[in-house]
Amino acid sequence: MKKQLYAYLAAALAAGAAHADTIEMKVYGLVCGFCAQGIDKTLRRNPATADVFVSLENQLVAVATVPGKDIADADLRKALTDSGYDVKAITRTQRSLDDVRASARKKQ
């Protein structure tokens, strides 16, 4: 019983940690908000996507994932290619999307 409880707690903690996961991508060619609509739409089609943030100023596309889920790099690159852009780097952070958003706006 205790083991089950620990396992449950561990799973809950892991889910909580995953909730904070944000994927940040450095994207080249981001100069037009009208043209970049495809990024938002394409990434939101992925069931693992919780939210998306695009910053032209920071050449940044950030994706908050659904708790406990991830999006493979290949899928991220395909989503950006389908939107017409090139991904230069992908990093995964523990920052929330709101933190990423706030940080990006501070730089402007």
Place this chain on the structure above:
Amino acid sequence: MNPLKITLACAVLAGTSGVAHAKPIAFAHGTTMMAEYGGGTMNEAQVFYAPKYFLSVGGGYLELESDIDGRRREIAYARANYLVKRWNLASAQANVFTWGGAGQAYLSETNAHEFAWNAGAQVDYETRRVYASLKTDLHRGADFSNRIDTLQLGIAPYEHDFDTLATWFVVQGRQYTGGIHDGTEWALLLRLFKRGAWIEAGATTEGKLQAMAMVNF
């Protein structure tokens, strides 16, 4: 050499030719709808769907009315657009598009319809502050040939972002072949867009309205 040819030559030499924002392919699985009113000389509406990021298919309707002798063209066409090359740079993007299609044209001179084909190309370069674009669009049939060449040079007073309103001031030069308009038709436009909605309006140097609306979804 007329002013448009000089400007086009300068743009090509400077490597800044192209239609920056208005692209015939939005994004994979995206749809673009556009309607343009061009100074009473040209009206056009288009709908394109992109199954791939480098390809879109759809159709359009083009009306041309000569301000020289009143001749009219009404051309309905199906078209495929292809992205030949895209350069995604750190703070800029450049593209080369081409397209081709076919349809039917009504000619007022003969009061008859005939088969028509269409071909064109567009090159563009843009940053968040400047852009330049050059487009050529040829419609041709057994009894007519009309080409529309459009140069646009734009400047933004501030750098917009994904969720903010973009404002652009655009100078447009347009030439028509086939007896539609003599010389270059210049226009000054105010362009606004936010998210997937775009609207622009202005006037030609002859005081005629020039306007365009477009949506991406």
